[in-house]
Amino acid sequence: MLLEYFGFRLLPFSKEITAAHLFPAAQHQELLARLQYAVRHRAFALLTGDPGAGKSVAIRALYELLDRTRHHFVYIADSRLTPTAFYRDVLTQLGVTAPYHFLSRETRRLFEQTILDGYRLHGQQPVIVLDEAHLLPGPMLQEVRFLLNFHLDSACPMTFVLVGQSELRGLLRLRTFEAIAQRVQVRFHLGPLTEPESIAYILHHLRLAGADRPLFSEQALQKIAAESRGFPRLINSLCTSCLLDACARDQRLIDEANVDRVLLELQDLQAAKGGSPW
Ligand SMILES: Nc1ncnc2c1ncn2[C@@H]1O[C@H](COP(=O)(O)OP(=O)(O)OP(=O)(O)O)[C@@H](O)[C@H]1O
Numbered sequence: 001m002l003l004e005y006f007g008f009r010l011l012p013f014s015k016e017i018t019a020a021h022l023f024p025a026a027q028h029q030e031l032l033a034r035l036q037y038a039v040r041h042r043a044f045a046l047l048t049g050d051p052g053a054g055k056s057v058a059i060r061a062l063y064e065l066l067d068r069t070r071h072h073f074v075y076i077a078d079s080r081l082t083p084t085a086f087y088r089d090v091l092t093q094l095g096v097t098a099p100y101h102f103l104s105r106e107t108r109r110l111f112e113q114t115i116l117d118g119y120r121l122h123g124q125q126p127v128i129v130l131d132e133a134h135l136l137p138g139p140m141l142q143e144v145r146f147l148l149n150f151h152l153d154s155a156c157p158m159t160f161v162l163v164g165q166s167e168l169r170g171l172l173r174l175r176t177f178e179a180i181a182q183r184v185q186v187r188f189h190l191g192p193l194t195e196p197e198s199i200a201y202i203l204h205h206l207r208l209a210g211a212d213r214p215l216f217s218e219q220a221l222q223k224i225a226a227e228s229r230g231f232p233r234l235i236n237s238l239c240t241s242c243l244l245d246a247c248a249r250d251q252r253l254i255d256e257a258n259v260d261r262v263l264l265e266l267q268d269l270q271a272a273k274g275g276s277p278w
Pocket residue numbers: 013014015016017021022023024025028049050051052053054055056057058164165232233236
């Protein structure tokens with residue numbers, strides 16, 4: 001519907017955006033540079049940020065930049081991850097099957113051996129990313145300590161990146177997780193876009209979609225930037241709703257009234273569910 005009405009080449013504000021088309025905000029660029037540094041130095045990195053700030057997208061961009069002949073990329077996002085499941089999953093992604101009867105300690109040993117052999121024999125340096133880490137159960141977070149012992153070794157064989165929402169920082173400040181916090185070598189907290197960046201972000205998406213004329217009024221752009229507080233996922237969702245609203249009313253230009261209507265609908269929806277609009 002939006003494609004035909006606005007004559008887009010592809011749908012703007014989509015989740016499917018490719019790494020090459022990401023909006024190059026200064027912070028996002030710096031984050032990518034730090035992640036690349038972590039890979040080069042096989043460091044332990046901690047990436048935090050509020051929901052929808054662009055953490056997972058940055059990890060996807062890192063993946064695209066990796067030299068796959070040297071870096072096997074392992075990505076896990078599972079809020080119910082147990083240590084055994086973690087080791088099994090990594091091993092599977094590295095092409096090794098842990099025997100079914102193996103218990104936690106044996107699976108861990110096989111993991112350690114596989115990583116060390118891959119490094120010594122083939123120079124392999126896996127990049128292991130644990131996303132949604134703020135949701136990880138206590139035993140799995142504790143297990144991260146073991147993983148980081150590799151990092152005590154001068155010839156550490158892998159890069160390990162822990163990614164999670166802002167509360168992960170608070171979690172790691174707890175005494176129980178102090179040993180993990182102390183071992184973080186690269187840390188980055190991804191904040192929201194500034195107001196001018198948010199507007200540039202919207203225009204970037206529209207340009208990618210092939211819009212050949214302004215589709216949002218200045219006031220509409222400013223309102224979306226303010227209401228979204230600069231979080232890309234919220235900007236995407238507001239902009240898409242505004243485009244649909246304009247399309248339903250046969251409007252070619254999105255103005256402040258469209259944004260207000262969309263915000264009101266969101267509030268009504270949330271009030272019915274009993275939560276904040278975001
Ligand atoms: N630099 C960017 N360029 C283009 N789009 C982006 C960018 N950063 C984020 N986005 C958009 O914002 C959406 C949310 O980003 P992402 O999924 O990375 O958030 P997150 O920080 O991982 O959130 P959560 O904590 O909920 O997992 C993405 O689907 C993408 O469409």
